[in-house]
Amino acid sequence: MPPRQPQIEIVEMKKDSMTFILSKTDASIANALRRVMIAETPTMSIDLVEFENNTSVLHDEFIAHRLGLIPLTSSRVEKFNFTRECSCTDNCENCSVRFNLHVTCTDDTKQVTSDDLFSTDADVRPVHREDDSIVIVKLAKGQELKLTAIAKKGVGKEHAKWQPTCITTFQYDPDIRINQNIMDRLDEEKKVKFANSCPVKVFAYDKDTRTVSVEAASNCVYCQECKFYSNDIGHPDLVHVGYKPERYIFTVESSGSLEPQEIVLSALSILKTKLAHVHENLKNEVDF
């Protein structure tokens, strides 16, 4: 068997999401990629908060939790060390970024948002898109919130706030084939009914040619309704619903901390490093 060469084919690329097809590889590889993207791609997130004054209605832990969940731009996450691996005792510029927030409400109410978080490092800022900044807390007149927050590098395995993705998923590429021989023998009513049996309109019935064709196979949710119908009318082989082997449609949606392609690349390199480790260790073992 010739060695397989996994391939990637990009279907769609947007600012915060991408779709690509990974092919010629096993489900295990596809899943490993997915898992690494979720759990092991490092980003920056606020991890320590020191409150100086908090007269808002929400208490300290509540606000700290909310701050942690704010995605921070992490394209330059590489330049930071994990705090636990850093040479410093507590934390330093090499492993953390400091944020300041000080808001006092003088009007009736005021929303404290992620825009009020001022970073000491231009590379690590709260993710900001157009005018929808993330609300942290709403202040009433006279209330004040003053704090210092420290962002650290981390991975989603430790806490979900370090996940770079909103959704990372792959699905199998549906393979739907109609047995046209059987189909031709059906009467018109059954053909229409068959076409309509699919809840997501995978099939289309053409009135002129009186044929049923697979129109949008990628819509299929594998619900087997078409199968049930063909069983009902006594033609279990009328349609074949399965998936194409070794083709995985990936969707990666970013939380904003990393660009989608960065997530994929980062995940691949982590995967590579892991394999390199395995390789290294194995070699050492064998050498002995």
Add this chain to the structure above:
Amino acid sequence: MEEPAPQKIEDTTPQDMDEGELYDHSKLNDPIKRVEDKWKLLPAFLKVRGLVRQHIDSFNYFVNVEIKKLMKANEKITTDADPKFFLKYHNISVGRPSADDDMNGGDVTPHECRLRDLTYSAPISADIEYTRGVQIVRKKGVTIGRLPIMLRSSKCILTGKNPDELAKLGECSIDSGGYFICKGNEKVILIQEQLSKNRIIIELDNKKNVCASVTSSTEERKSKTNVVQKNGKLYLRINTFTDDIPIIVVLKAMGMQSDQQIISFIGSKQDFVDGIAASFQECYSLEIFTRQQALEYIGSKIKIVFRSPFKAMPTNRRSKVDEARDILATVLLSHVPVKNYDFRMKYTYLTLMIRRILLANKDPHAIDDKDYYGNKRLELAGQLLSLMFEDLLKKFNNELKKTAESNFQKQNRVQVFDISACMTPKTITDGFIHAISTGNWTVKRFKMNRSGITQVLSRLSFISALGHMTRMNSQFEKTRKVSGPRSLQPSQFGMLCPADTPEGEACGLVKNLALMTHVTTDDEEPPLARLAINLGVLEVDINTLSGEEITGDGGMKGYLVFLNGQILGIHTQPHILARSLRLLRRQGRVKEFVSVYLHDEQHSVYIASDGGRVCRPLIIVDKGRPRVTEEHIRQLSDGIFAFDDFLKRGLIEYLDVNEENNSMIAVYEKDIKPNTTHLEIEPLTVLGVCAGLIPYPHHNQSPRNTYQCAMGKQAIGAIAYNQLNRIDTLLYLMVYPQKPMVKTKTIELTGYEKVPAGQNATVAVMSYSGYDIEDALVLNKASIDRGFGRCIVLKKHATSVKKYINNSLDRLGAPLEENGIRNKKHEKLDLDGIVSPGEQLLNGDVYVNKQTPKNTTNINNNENRSDAEFFDTPSTWKSNPVFADKVMLTSTDEDHFLIKMLSRSTRRPELGDKFSSRHGQKGVVGIIVNQEDMPFNHQGMCPDIIMNPHGYPSRMTVGKLIELLGGKAGVFEGRHGYGTAFGGDKVEDISRVLVKHGYNYSGKDTLTSGVTGETLNAYIYFGPIYYQKLKHMVMDKMHARARGPRAVLTRQPTEGRARNGGLRLGEMERDCLIAYGASALLMERLMVSSDQFTVFVCKDCGLLGYSGWCQFCKSSLTMARINIPYASKLLFQELQAMNISPRLKLKDL
């Protein structure tokens, strides 16, 4: 008997006339249109009434009406010591709630009371007139006591305030009120269920004989009268007689002259004559023929009451005959009035009881069902308080009288005695506070001694507080194992919630009101009586009605007319009477809560206006058409009509349980038949508030709804708008509560959406990992990270700074410092010696550095006390780390300083925390799984919770399945689903929505395993279900111990987590070890590791002695050393103390 059916009653009120279209006869045969949105009457009803109206109405009635009547009944105090002396109350009123101290100019808000541990009460002031020496003095507004005020009642300062004003007062605008604040605690007076008073109940005694009993109750007296059967003869049984008295003797004693008269009153038909014959025979054999003889006989049976030796015997002792006559007049059926010893009313009543018994002998159907809800009365806060008030007022008056008497007996008085100076409000104030805070209701006059009347309002969740206000307690003993009073009675339909009752011993005894139930308050009787007489009732006591006329036996058609259990008279056309009364009620001429009940079998019309009946509103239907039309509902929606307008216009009326028996009530318009009289407003109102939270309850197995009712009260969520300003003993709050995806109308009406208790979790119904057996749940770690199930626990820790009798005071010490370094334990303290808010308290930290003076008894003038005169009594934190949230300093009634510290801890769900859906399906967290290991669907969504499918088949909670579907469809449509009881979104429609959005109609998805990346071999039921986090959390329960504290007395390990106790090896565990033969292990567990103790025993005498010396034998030769449990040594010594000498016989093995 032929009679006009009730539906033929034509009562068109003038208002109805302009809706001529309704009565257009040509349209009578049209199909009845559904009155769309008639459920809108429900919010309108709740808007005017609120959910706890019954409590507030009852309290208002007491405070505005009843209290004045009680004062009138006890208005004058006189004494024999000085005939000229008197004290008279003229007017009584309850003022504004205020506090004793003048912190805020006397006014007080409920929230201040909660925080400062005060009682939210108002002064009761009276205008008085009394003699001072020879003068007559009048005084206005003398405070005689303080009455705790029910929140949101007419005397409460919160009434009529808008949400903004309420917020300013620190109050939650959606709080229902209806409770009291007593010493800072919120207390609810539970509704008490009782058998109705002054009604004849025919029942079977324990020998299966039919008997009749009446519990009479008037302001002055309570008594019970029984008519019983023994060997076919009838007897009267009252407590005051030593023996049962033959009934004929009693009738003769009451002045019934001839046997013929008696027969005519009981019934002249052969059945009755036969039934009573034996009783006549007995009377003759006793040779009683005249009234005098009868009274003498009765007089001989009077119980001799031992009077207290201090009271002088009445000088003119009345004869036995007089005494007997007195008892017959006052004790026997005491609620039937007797004027000038005219017993006509009373014997009419008694003969009626006899007649009913004889009827029931023949026909068992005539036996009353004790559990029938028309025979029940609910006692509310107002009635209970009025009982308490009258008792306290009597006590207060007695005390005043005693003071006055002792003053008059004094020789050479210097000052003129002024009684108003002796009127201290303490008696009444303390009486109320004691009763409400302990829940013990003791009223000596009625020998009433009930406990558990009040409960602390449960603030676990908003719904638990609301549910608490609709709760009802039965007087029935909890320990008795009978099913009758506990089971759901058909007559409770629509009045009581069929689902909401606890499990276990109080099952079916503690009930909850349904959503639209109203409990009546007392209403004036005389106008109603007059009205009935004007409508043609022939009065018994004025008209000399013959027995035949009353019994209706002699071909007479008369029906007896009762008003609140009293015989009013007879009416020859009872249907017309009933119809007219109902007509007048619909027109508003008679109060809306008056009920008219025609009982054909008993040939009686019962008119009731007494308090405590349960009733509910229904739409009136006549000629097959509901009176409420779409036009009305439109006007209601436009705000032109209010609920009361529907009542006033006679479109809706209240029916009580009895009157429901005269009605044909259709649930839906389509069910209306020609004889239908009423239409339900909305079927969901059969449920109460707690059951109203359940989506699709009508698809669930009924016990599941009951379980959810209990669990909804333990759900953590938001409690009230003022939750963060409260300092409660224990408060659980959820960090991110959500509105349920599938809601019900009740949820919208109760305000649950504003203070929800739960979160919409995406649930996959599948098995996963094996850590999900026995209902355990699999939780997604990332969901927890993002805030799922996160909650806040707030706890109060109060310390009081006391003042001692020698005027010395506790004090707060500044934190200790040594060379500029804080003492380790004092690190978290502020300079004032109290913890600074925001600090984290670890085990061992001091949070209030209190110091107590060593000398608290002797007067010590040394003002600047030195440190040496104090010892430290600090409050030290001993538990898991928390944050100090708040510190409050205040003073209470008793004038000492109070320091309240509120601790806060935020918890994320952990293994073993309890969660439940709204369908009685609870489970603990079995494992927490990383997001990447969770299965995901084609969109990449993964569940928050994985639930094992084995939870479904045996529980049959189909409602939960539909909830998931409805929620899933709602998510795609961007709206909330409805799962209202007996309604809600239809599965068919939901499926259509799902298909429209490209999902399977049955809610199943294809999932891919997160571990292997392979598609799962089954379709997974996947979608949102509302989950509640319950208060039972592992952190509060987790406990283990190796060595630790022991009890002083027995030297055995202490018990319970709070005392760091040991884990008990119980009897059953012991049995296992015995059966296994592991005796060494048993010895180790039960003795060595528990309370092993070494004693020295004398081999000779077997008594315990010293090491090497027996004090009994005075010998040192025979001592042996043995190990026994300390508890057994204790037993020996206790036996010795009781003069029993236990001796140990020792043997070498």
